[in-house]
Amino acid sequence: MTDLADRRGAGTEVYQPAEDTHLLADAAVGEIPSRARVLDVGTGSGYVAATVRDETGADVVGADLNPFAVRQAADRGVPVVRSDLVSPFRADAFDVVVFNPPYLPRDEDAERDDWMEVALSGGETGREVVEDFFDTVGRVLAPEGFALVLVSTLTGVEEVVEYAGERGFSAAAIREESFPFETLTVLKLRR
Known part of the structure; x- marks a missing residue:
């Protein structure tokens, strides 16, 4: 019974592919070479990870804090780890890290206490999660690696x-x- 309840909640608890997802996936496919080792942070439904894997032949792993997202990405055939950002991965493990972070500034009137809030809210300024990512991603990037990050x-x-x-x-x-309400940009970041 619990497993069925978990699966029913997954559709409303996981950020589904939208304009930002498609933009990041398209940009990633254009930038990532075949045989690259790729980490998709905040993989959500696994759409970006699966697209990169299928279109480039790269070796892609997903990571997400949300257990419903981990299940959806796994159902899409993406090897996935439940984690907060890049914490469980070894140093220099990836040639590319892609991330569509929660980037909406916190709206106290619209706050929800659920996984979608985690997927959407980037804190007070909308930058808290992406700043945490920049503080840690350098450790897991190979020396010539790069990150692709979507921002608004x-x-x-x-x-x-x-x-x-x-x-x-x-x-x-x-x-x-x-x-009409925002411009989305994919940034390529190198050290």
């Missing part, structure tokens, strides 16, 4: 680039798409 004008692209720079990363916008 709602989060403050310049502020994200500045923070990344303070952590030793150079950032270049490689893909961008505008919507």
